[in-house]
Amino acid sequence: MGMRLSLPLKLGIFVVVLFSLLIVGMLAYKPIRRAWLESRQRTGQIHVRDDFGDGKLNSRFATDSSGTCEFKEHRKAGVFRIDMGTSDRDAGIVYLKDALDITKPMTFRHRARVLDSRGLHGWNLFYIAQNTGYPQCADLRTIQQQQLICVHFRAPYPPYHNGALEVGYVSSSGHPGLMWDQVNSRWVTGGPGQPFVKTTVSDFHLAEFHSDGGRWYVIVRDQSNAILIKTTPVSWSELYNDSEKNYWFIWGDDCTNHFHGDGESDYIDMTYTFCKTLEKEKTK
Ligand SMILES: [Ca+2]
Numbered sequence: 001m002g003m004r005l006s007l008p009l010k011l012g013i014f015v016v017v018l019f020s021l022l023i024v025g026m027l028a029y030k031p032i033r034r035a036w037l038e039s040r041q042r043t044g045q046i047h048v049r050d051d052f053g054d055g056k057l058n059s060r061f062a063t064d065s066s067g068t069c070e071f072k073e074h075r076k077a078g079v080f081r082i083d084m085g086t087s088d089r090d091a092g093i094v095y096l097k098d099a100l101d102i103t104k105p106m107t108f109r110h111r112a113r114v115l116d117s118r119g120l121h122g123w124n125l126f127y128i129a130q131n132t133g134y135p136q137c138a139d140l141r142t143i144q145q146q147q148l149i150c151v152h153f154r155a156p157y158p159p160y161h162n163g164a165l166e167v168g169y170v171s172s173s174g175h176p177g178l179m180w181d182q183v184n185s186r187w188v189t190g191g192p193g194q195p196f197v198k199t200t201v202s203d204f205h206l207a208e209f210h211s212d213g214g215r216w217y218v219i220v221r222d223q224s225n226a227i228l229i230k231t232t233p234v235s236w237s238e239l240y241n242d243s244e245k246n247y248w249f250i251w252g253d254d255c256t257n258h259f260h261g262d263g264e265s266d267y268i269d270m271t272y273t274f275c276k277t278l279e280k281e282k283t284k
């Protein structure tokens with residue numbers, strides 16, 4: 001004779017089973033989520049965002065400095081500051097510790113400005129450099145051999161006391177680089193009288209870098225989000241290329257014999273693919 005369960009008992013078992021499933025689901029959620037995030041990283045695409053609101057720099061970034069320079073994330077204001085002295089010897093950069101795979105799509109957004117622009121000479125909203133090891137502050141000659149794509153604040157920039165913006169890249173024919181001429185919407189050879197866009201460097205600007213893996217372009221927006229600069233796309237193959245070297249993302253002033261400036265970043269947002277070759281080198 002089969003055992004018959006009363007209706008209240010059936011309901012009781014149903015509730016117990018339902019709650020068990022719910023608890024198992026809750027316990028499984030974190031590992032499943034972690035596995036999903038890791039699989040995303042195995043396929044290469046990484047998203048990093050730092051709003052500079054928790055008092056410490058995201059661990060995917062590192063800093064290097066020379067002379068007088070202090071790095072500090074101001075939790076309450078939600079900003080990260082690179083605070084240099086007033087000497088050209090002073091330098092300080094933040095860089096992404098992951099070398100970039102430039103053959104894969106990537107997007108960077110960095111919102112930043114310079115503080116006390118009266119003493120500022122130059123400050124990079126961002127640049128992409130090629131070097132074997134991690135980026136380091138160095139003299140202009142060394143740095144020029146590494147810089148490939150650069151968005152640069154200049155102030156004072158006579159006759160524009162409040163400053164200017166320059167966007168440039170080093171083409172396959174080498175130095176001098178090509179500079180973006182926003183008025184005529186074209187790239188021109190750099191040098192004396194090279195084009196720039198007048199702006200107020202103490203305002204926040206949003207620098208955007210977009211690449212589909214084949215070509216890249218730059219957009220810079222002003223404080224009210226209006227487009228100040230939009231370049232035409234450039235093929236990565238048109239850039240100077242020192243093969244075997246890694247590609248790095250950097251902001252700040254890296255130069256130990258020119259430039260200085262205090263920079264303040266509101267946020268950094270990056271989607272990119274990690275370069276696997278460097279991992280092999282690091283674990284050798
Ligand atoms: Ca400097």
Ligand SMILES: [Ca+2]
Pocket residue numbers: 051052053077078079265266267
């Ligand atoms: Ca912020």
